[in-house]
Amino acid sequence: xxxxLILVAAALSGCVPSQYMGISTSGPPSDQERRVLNLARQIxxxxxxxxxxxxxxxxxxxxxxxxxxxxxxxxxxxxxxxxELGRRFETGRGVERDLVKAAKLYKQASRTSGGPLxxxxxxxxxxxxxxxTIDLPYVYGLPEARRHLExxxxxxxxxx
Numbered sequence: 339x340x341x342x343l344i345l346v347a348a349a350l351s352g353c354v355p356s357q358y359m360g361i362s363t364s365g366p367p368s369d370q371e372r373r374v375l376n377l378a379r380q381i382x383x384x385x386x387x388x389x390x391x392x393x394x395x396x397x398x399x400x401x402x403x404x405x406x407x408x409x410x411x412x413x414x415x416x417x418x419x420x421x422e423l424g425r426r427f428e429t430g431r432g433v434e435r436d437l438v439k440a441a442k443l444y445k446q447a448s449r450t451s452g453g454p455l456x457x458x459x460x461x462x463x464x465x466x467x468x469x470x471t472i473d474l475p476y477v478y479g480l481p482e483a484r485r486h487l488e489x490x491x492x493x494x495x496x497x498x
Contacts, residue, residue: 358409359423359439367404378402388418401425405432412443415474420447421483428490441490447483452476 355363367375375391378398387399392407400408400422408426411419424443427436452474458467 355413358413359427359443361409361433362406363410363413365406367406371404374402375404389416389422412446415451415477417447417451417477417480417483420444421480421486424483424486428486437490437494441487444483444487444490448479448481448487450476450479 357363366372375393375398379391379394379396382398385397387397387402389398389400389403389408389411390396391398391403392410400411400418403411403419403422405426408419408423412423420443424440424447425431426433427440427443429435453476455472455474457470457472459470460466461468
C-alpha cells in the first residue's frame with residue numbers, strides 16, 4: 339500500500355523515472371531472474387521477506403527480486419530494497435560495481451523518512467498547479483544499512 343501511494347504521488351508530480359541509478363525500472367525480468375522467482379514462489383511461504391514480488395504481490399526476500407523491480411522499489415522509498423540495491427552495487431551483482439552509488443543507497447536506507455509530501459496536480463482548465471499534500475507514514479531507517487555505510491566510509495578513508 340505504501341509503495342503504491344508513493345508511486346501515485348510521484349506520478350502526479352511527473353517524477354516516475356524510466357531509470358533509477360542507471361537501472362531501467364521497466365521491462366520484463368531476465369530468464370534467470372524469472373526462474374529464481376518461480377522457484378521462490380514454490381518454496382518460500384508467503385510473507386517471508388521485505389520486498390514485494392512484482393508479479394504476485396507476495397512478500398519475498400529482496401535478494402531475489404529482479405533488478406528493475408528492485409530499482410523501482412528503491413526509488414519509491416522501500417528501505418529494504420535500498421539496502422539490497424546498495425549491496426548489489428557494492429558487490430557488483432547484476433550491475434557494475436560502484437561504491438559511491440552503494441553508499442548513497444545505504445544512506446537513504448539508514449535514514450528515517452515519511453511525513454508530508456508536498457506536490458501539485460495540474461488543472462488543465464484553470465491552467466495552474468493546485469497544491470496537494472499527502473501525509474506519508476514514517477519509516478524508520480535500517481541499522482544494517484548504517485553499518486554497511488560506515489564500512490564503506492572506513493574503507494575509502496583508509497584508501498586515502
